[in-house]
Structure formats: structure tokens, C-alpha cells
Amino acid sequence: LAKTTQPISMDSYEGQEVNITCSHNNIATNDYITWYQQFPSQGPRFIIQGYKTKVTNEVASLFIPADRKSSTLSLPRVSLSDTAVYYCLVGRYNQGGKLIFGQGTELSVKP
Amino acid sequence: DVKVTQSSRYLVKRTGEKVFLECVQDMDHENMFWYRQDPGLGLRLIYFSYDVKMKEKGDIPEGYSVSREKKERFSLILESASTNQTSMYLCASSQRRGYEQYFGPGTRLTVT
Numbered sequence: 001l002a003k004t005t006q007p008i009s010m011d012s013y014e015g016q017e018v019n020i021t022c023s024h025n026n027i028a029t030n031d032y033i034t035w036y037q038q039f040p041s042q043g044p045r046f047i048i049q050g051y052k053t054k055v056t057n058e059v060a061s062l063f064i065p066a067d068r069k070s071s072t073l074s075l076p077r078v079s080l081s082d083t084a085v086y087y088c089l090v091g092r093y094n095q096g097g098k099l100i101f102g103q104g105t106e107l108s109v110k111p
Numbered sequence: 112d113v114k115v116t117q118s119s120r121y122l123v124k125r126t127g128e129k130v131f132l133e134c135v136q137d138m139d140h141e142n143m144f145w146y147r148q149d150p151g152l153g154l155r156l157i158y159f160s161y162d163v164k165m166k167e168k169g170d171i172p173e174g175y176s177v178s179r180e181k182k183e184r185f186s187l188i189l190e191s192a193s194t195n196q197t198s199m200y201l202c203a204s205s206q207r208r209g210y211e212q213y214f215g216p217g218t219r220l221t222v223t
Contacts, residue, residue, distance in 0.1 A: 034211070043115075043201050043214025044154070087154065101146075101154040 004088045004102035011108050018075045020105050022088030025069050033064060033071045034089040038104070044087060048073070075107075083109045114138070115215035117202050123221045130189040132218050134202030142205045143185035144212065145169075145177060147198040154201065160185055192222045 005023040012018045024033070032051055036044035048055055050062040050071070061074040075082060088102040118133035136143065144159040146169075156169030158177040166177050174196060178186040185204075189196055199219050203212040 036212075041217070043203070043217055044212075045214070046211040049211065101156075103151075103153045 004090055006086075006088050006102040006105045008103065009106040009108070011110065012078055013110050014079055015077050018078050018082075018107060018109075020073045020075075020086055020088075020107070021070055022073070022102055023070045024088070024090045027068050027090055028092070030092055031090050032092075033062070033068075034091065035060070035062065035073045036087045036089060036101075038085045038087065047086075078107075078109045080109050080111065083107060115202055115204055115213050117200075117215040117218050119218050120216060121219050121221075123223065124189075124192050125223055126193060128189075128192050128222075130192045130220065130222075132187040132189075132200055132202075132220070134185045134187070134204075134215055135183055136185075136204040136213070137183065138204060138206070138213065139182065140204040140206050140213075141182075142207065142210075143179065144203040144205075145175075145185065145187045146201045146203065147171070148201055148217070149198050157187065192220075194222050196220065197222045 032049055034049040035047045037047050038044040048057055048060045048062045050064050052064050055062045063072040085104045085106050087104045115136045124130050142161050145157045146154045147157055148154050155171050157171055157175050158166055158169050160166045160179040163179055163182050176188045199217050201217045202215040205212045
């Protein structure tokens with residue numbers, strides 16, 4: 001099973017770029033990497049998903065090196081509303097694999 | 112719009128009671144999941160289901176069972192609630208494993 005490790009917390013300031021790294025040394029060949037955002041008293045919300053190299057959408061970028069043993073979520077120009085917990089998830093694309101959430105990184109954005 | 116609903120936002124039960132947590136999704140998704148979330152431990156998978164009447168254990172299935180009689184509904188059952196099952200319970204669904212998961216708002220269960 002691919003276990004994930006993330007920093008427990010990070011601090012940033014409004015307007016900065018934030019990079020959160022997740023380690024997943026035992027990632028399997030058909031595992032995808034997905035990141036979620038969670039605000040207090042709400043369920044997690046999908047941010048971005050990737051398999052290799054770089055993926056970008058309207059809210060974030062995901063960088064995955066060739067060995068896929070880690071991944072980095074990049075949030076450009078954060079605002080106060082980006083204060084949340086960010087989870088890294090490694091899971092199988094096809095049926096039969098288990099899904100594992102990391103511990104989560106608590107991001108605090110200050111004015 | 113995608114929707115996952117859970118039967119209760121808050122629930123208080125006594126030790127030894129049988130507890131049912133219901134989850135319904137309206138997206139015709141194949142996969143449904145039950146997680147619990149505790150401070151410092153993040154989200155942990157209890158059970159998941161990839162089809163009607165099909166289920167697999169997650170990382171912490173002990174003390175729980177599940178039921179999926181219809182595609183849209185996935186129930187989590189605590190046969191005999193204990194205080195260490197006090198937690199936030201989150202239901203999710205996805206079209207396929209590895210695809211984006213849609214979460215419900217959660218049920219905060221307190222067992223006294």
C-alpha cells in the first residue's frame with residue numbers, strides 16, 4: 001500500500017505561491033495522485049489529479065517527477081480563503097486497490 | 112449539480128446502541144466510501160463498495176459493517192456503538208476508483 005507523508009502545517013502570506021509536497025515512496029504503477037482541500041465542518045473537495053509530469057487547472061498545478069515517489073501541489077497567489085487542510089491521496093485507477101489519504105497539511109494564510 | 116447527502120449532521124448515541132448512518136448520491140456513481148476523520152489522524156477509510164451488494168474493507172473496518180442494496184445508497188452500521196467510535200463520519204462517491212471523489216457534509220457522531 002502506498003503510504004503518504006506531508007508536512008503537518010505551513011504558513012504563508014496573501015499573494016505568495018505555496019508549494020506543498022507529498023511523499024509516496026511505494027506508489028504503484030497504476031496509482032493516481034489526487035489532492036483535496038477541506039474547510040472546517042465540510043467534506044473534502046477535489047482540487048487536482050495527475051499521473052505524471054505536470055497538470056494545471058484553474059486553481060492549482062501538480063508537479064510529479066519521473067520516479068513518481070513524490071508530488072507537489074502548487075497554489076499560485078494564495079488568499080485568506082485558501083486557509084484549509086490539504087490532503088494528498090494515492091489510489092488505484094482500476095478496481096481492487098485501496099485508497100490512502102495522507103495526514104493532511106494545515107495551510108494558514110495570513111494577511 | 113453533484114450531490115452526496117448524509118442522513119444527519121449531528122448524532123448522539125449511547126454505548127451499546129445500534130447506529131445507522133445513511134448516505135445517498137444522485138450521480139449514478141459505481142463507487143461509494145465511508146471514512147472517519149479524527150484530529151491528528153486525517154481521513155481513514157472504513158469500507159468501500161464498488162457495486163451493489165459488493166464491499167471491501169478499508170483500513171479500519173473493525174466495529175463497523177456496511178450495506179449497499181441500491182446503487183445510490185450506502186449505509187454504515189455500528190452494531191454496538193462504543194465511545195471510541197465518537198468521530199466525524201464522511202461519505203463519498205466516485206464514478207470509478209481513482210476518479211474524483213465527491214464528499215457529503217459529514218455526520219458528527221458522539222457516543223456517550
